[in-house]
Amino acid sequence: MxxxxxxxxxxxxxxxxxxxxxxxxxxxxTRSVEIYGGLIAxxxxxxxxxxxxxxxxxxxxxxxKEVSVPAASTFVADPARREALGITKxxxxxxxxxxxxxxxxxxxxxxxxxxxxxxxxxxxxFEKLGARRRMQAxxxxxxxxxxx
Amino acid sequence: MxxxxxxxxxxxxxxxxxxxxxxxxxxxxTRSVEIYGGLIAxxxxxxxxxxxxxxxxxxxxxxxKEVSVPAASTFVADPARREALGITKxxxxxxxxxxxxxxxxxxxxxxxxxxxxxxxxxxxxFEKLGARRRMQAxxxxxxxxxxx
DNA sequence: CCGAAAATCATACCAAAGGGTGACTGTGCA
DNA sequence: TGCACAGTCACCCTTTGGTATGATTTTCGG
Numbered sequence: 001m002x003x004x005x006x007x008x009x010x011x012x013x014x015x016x017x018x019x020x021x022x023x024x025x026x027x028x029x030t031r032s033v034e035i036y037g038g039l040i041a042x043x044x045x046x047x048x049x050x051x052x053x054x055x056x057x058x059x060x061x062x063x064x065k066e067v068s069v070p071a072a073s074t075f076v077a078d079p080a081r082r083e084a085l086g087i088t089k090x091x092x093x094x095x096x097x098x099x100x101x102x103x104x105x106x107x108x109x110x111x112x113x114x115x116x117x118x119x120x121x122x123x124x125x126f127e128k129l130g131a132r133r134r135m136q137a138x139x140x141x142x143x144x145x146x147x148x
Numbered sequence: 149m150x151x152x153x154x155x156x157x158x159x160x161x162x163x164x165x166x167x168x169x170x171x172x173x174x175x176x177x178t179r180s181v182e183i184y185g186g187l188i189a190x191x192x193x194x195x196x197x198x199x200x201x202x203x204x205x206x207x208x209x210x211x212x213k214e215v216s217v218p219a220a221s222t223f224v225a226d227p228a229r230r231e232a233l234g235i236t237k238x239x240x241x242x243x244x245x246x247x248x249x250x251x252x253x254x255x256x257x258x259x260x261x262x263x264x265x266x267x268x269x270x271x272x273x274f275e276k277l278g279a280r281r282r283m284q285a286x287x288x289x290x291x292x293x294x295x296x
Numbered sequence: 297c298c299g300a301a302a303a304t305c306a307t308a309c310c311a312a313a314g315g316g317t318g319a320c321t322g323t324g325c326a
Numbered sequence: 327t328g329c330a331c332a333g334t335c336a337c338c339c340t341t342t343g344g345t346a347t348g349a350t351t352t353t354c355g356g
Contacts, residue, residue, distance in 0.1 A: 088302060101283035103342065117304055123344065133312085134283060134343075135249035236332060251312070263312095264335050271314065281342085282313075 075148040082146060085128055092146065094121045099138045099147050223296040230294060233276055240294065242269045247286045247295050 082092055097107045104122065108115040122134075131137035141147050230240055245255045252270065256263040270282075279285035289295050 090303065098283070101279075101281060101287045103281060104344095105342080113303085114305055116306060119344070120304080123346090126344075131249075132344085133249060133251060135246070135286075138283075139249045238333065252314095253312080261333085262335055264337085265333075267314070268334080271316090274314080280314085 075145075081144060085144070085146070087125065087128055087146070091121050091125050091128075094118060095125055095137065095141055096147055098122070098134055099141070223293075229292060233292070233294070235273065235276055235294070239269050239273050239276075242266060243273055243285065243289055244295055246270070246282055247289070 082089075087095075093111065094107060097110060102110065104115050104118045108118045111118075126132060126137050129137045129140050131140055138147070230237075235243075241259065242255060245258060250258065252263050252266045256266045259266075270285075274280060274285050277285045277288050279288055286295070
């Protein structure tokens, strides 16, 4: 961007010089040397800049730096994916605890509800995920990016 | 590198012009306009090039391209890790099928053994992995790099 | 404020998982 | 040859998981 600004500025300068040359054409006879010199200076400065920019301008070097980006650490739960499957926040919570290897009873104690409630959530979860077992539910949930 | 060669070449040209100017100093009186013009041209061309090079010369841009290096695809089952835990090949086989979300019955049908056999393997597996449930076994196995 | 969705809980039932024990058969190694 | 070990299988029992149904309360948007 900087380059463009510079070039446009210089073009404007050249234009002004040209305009002044035309406007004060009658001065050529009396002050031809100054005008001639200025014109040459402007033209060659522009030429020099053009040369400097085009001939020495290096192509952008793209250094591909392979960075191992662990998918787990960059994981962010996005509600869109969750709601696309019609899974509620609470159900997702239970899903995560199930994925952590907790039993229904442990989950129940962890979130302060009864085991029956956990079972109900789990059942709905399996239905929505098309799974018939814990493991399948967790696998498909991972495949859908629902959990890390 | 190209830029340096160009600069040196132009400097040499300017030097030649200056030398010629000094050498043929006596011509100033008669051909002052041409010499003056040439000098201005050379100086401003050099100035332009310098401007073009220094002001618009882009620094080398390092583009960090984050390439997701999937650790899962590069996973290779190494027997050392397996034997360190005293887990047999057959047990690992069952572990993998369990991780795929298969039930004991499905695993049994898959490897052509009875469900009881699968249960026995599973029990030994849980004991060796210090797990009390399928999920825990799979989680610890993943943590140990036993399975992807 | 009202109704739908979500969350909660219970009860009953059946399937699956897991623990424990014992037994039989290859395979390989001392 | 005999022993250790992996693999196989069976039986029994308990725990956990999953389904079905019904009900109550909470929450939230129109």
